[in-house]
Amino acid sequence: MQLSPNRFLIAGAALSGVAALAHLGCIFFGASWYRFLGAGEPMAQMASTGHWYPAAVTSAIVVVLLIWALYALSGAGVIRKLPLLRVALCTITAIYLLRGLAFVLLMPIFPGNSLLFWLVSSGICLAFGIVHFAGMCKAWAHL
Template structure:
């Protein structure tokens, strides 16, 4: 794998790991942290009232981001090769690039479509930054998917 792709995957993995840690910190930071980082108003209220959905949401997102980090680190050769590495990197790339590319147009034209995901009614610096970050990370995962060695299972029998 080219050195540039390896470094890019390392940075994408680091960004995902920081995101996972941040979501765990939000859980401990309380309702003000949920609100500051753009959680939907309903989720902030759940955090205020002690509803378990709020911390579960943070832990699910943190787990997802940790999985993204693991795939980036695996593609970069930092940790052992994970199953379906090329497929995983490609799928993650597609999700991140779509999230980055579609979030801003959805907020502009159909903000209600995202009301369950964020408390975003208009495009602001946070939305622009997170969208750009998702696209940048997605490009790294895409490069990793293309550059990842294709390791096919060995046949059980010799040539027939």
């Protein structure tokens, strides 16, 4: 463990946790949350009819985000060292950065999402990636 916790990775864990909570809000509050958070009208429509697909996809995203938060906390020295910590943090950071920068390539795959959704969510992912990258650089010798 490090002598002092890595504040960047603690912030990264908190950011992933907040993102997980926002996704949980979609599951519990339904179509209006899917619409507000920009998931697209098809997801909102399916949620409004009680279809299983939006909740299943969103639940998977919640689990991934919570695992990412745990890895950030591990890298920060707050919890015990998790397996493959260095590889996991590099992968998490890369995914956040790529999602933030390469959204134009994803837009045609998800045509139901608005341009505002892509700009806002990509900016958020880019910020998350930068925070994780800064934390990873600081903690690299201890990972």
